Every structure is written in C-alpha cells, then in structure tokens.
Amino acid sequence: ETGVTQTPRHLVMGMTNKKSLKCEQHLGHNAMYWYKQSAKKPLELMFVYSLEERVENNSVPSRFSPECPNSSHLFLHLHTLQPEDSALYLCASSQEEASGLRNEQFFGPGTRLTVL
Amino acid sequence: LAKTTQPISMDSYEGQEVNITCSHNNIATNDYITWYQQFPSQGPRFIIQGYKTKVTNEVASLFIPADRKSSTLSLPRVSLSDTAVYYCLVGEGKNTGFQKLVFGTGTRLLVSP
Secondary structure (H helix, E strand, O other), rough: OOOOEEOOOOOEEOOOOOOEEEEEEEOOOOOOEEEEEEEOOEEEEEEEOOOOOEEEEEOOOOOOOEEEOOEEEEEEEEEEEEEHHOOOEEEEEEEOOOOOOOOOOOOOOOOOEEEE | OOEEEOOOOEEEEEOEEEEEEEEOOOOOOOOOOEEEEEEEOOOOOEEEEEEEEEEEEOOOOEEEOOOOEEEEEEEOOOOHHEEEEEEEEEEEOOOOOEEEEEOOOOOEEEEOO
16 A cells, blocks of 8 residues: 555546546645556656646647646546557656655556557 | 666576666756566555665665666565566656656566575
C-alpha cells in the first residue's frame, strides 16, 4: 500500500466510449503525475500537476484530458481512444521542493486499459 | 534527445551481487537520479536516489561518476524476491523545475536458486 489508489483497476472500452480514470493520494503531496506504460516500452510521462496547476504536457493527444480538482485527486478523461492506447496507466504523487530538486514518486497500482 | 538506456535483462543467482547500469548522457544539471523496482501488475516502487558519488541505504547502493552521465544500481546478495524490472529515472534538458522526466528502458532481473 503506497498511499496512492487508482480506480478502476481494469477497464475495457470501445473507441466511441467516454470514460474516466481516477487517482487519489493520501500522502499530502503537492504534485501528481499520469504515466502510460505500454508493453515493451519505457514508462512515458503524460501530465504533471504541481499545486493543482498543469506544468507538464508531453505532447499527449487531445483524446486524453487530465483534471486536477484539488491536490489529492487526479482524473484522466478518455474519449474516442484508439486500440494503440491500450496500456497500463499509472498515477503517482510526490512532494516537490521550492528548489526544484525532485523527491521520490509514490505510484498507484495502475489501471489496465483495453480499447477495442 | 538521447535516450536513457539500460540493459534489457540480467540473470543472477541467489546471494550474488547485481549491478545494473543506466546511461543518461542528457541529464539535467540539477536533477537527482532515481531508481525504481516494478513487479508485475504493480506500480514502480522507489529504491534509492542520489545526485553524485555514492549513496547507500538498507537495500541498495547507487554509484554516480563525476560526469553524471551514467549510474549503477548495486543490489547486494540478491534473493528470489528481487526478480523484477528495474528502472532509472532522470530529468533531461536544461530547464530548472519540472524538467522532462524520462524513465530508462528498464532491466528485467531474473534471480534463480
């Protein structure tokens, strides 16, 4: 138990569906992240939120839309996905310092997404 | 932008020391090097973090040369439960703050009896 929970753990959706992934952290951290992990690929950073403001967006297609309503919750809204978007989506949180040096990230268990 | 690369896989036996190297020649000047362990169907878990020279904790050591363009994770006396995928994580580029975070390609370690 890392203090970061993700729901659902598994999701199957069609290309025309709209769904959302949810992440919640119970660690009091001020930064949250979405990563994509595909088979045989490194983890890819998608979005970073620091103090509820998006500070990183690594050229992710607009069919992925993040939302961070407060420092404890992070959502990833999905619409009109493609089969190649099937992957494990991981959420993480960390406590970032004003100096900019990076502290360890705590990861959730991930949501296994399958797009048919 | 150079990739952050690691050997794809390594094999070892129980009780041996394992050293896994990560090449990150575009690392940001003010960022830590962090290593994570990942088991199947789980998120990565923090192992160790360092900036330069050598860092040691209760589970591993991290060796970082002066140029910081690589790092080596050292696992002393591995056990079967250390079978997992190991990733390095660095920030790349020249900007401060939230640089581009890049995970290494991952090393699958298999420990046999």
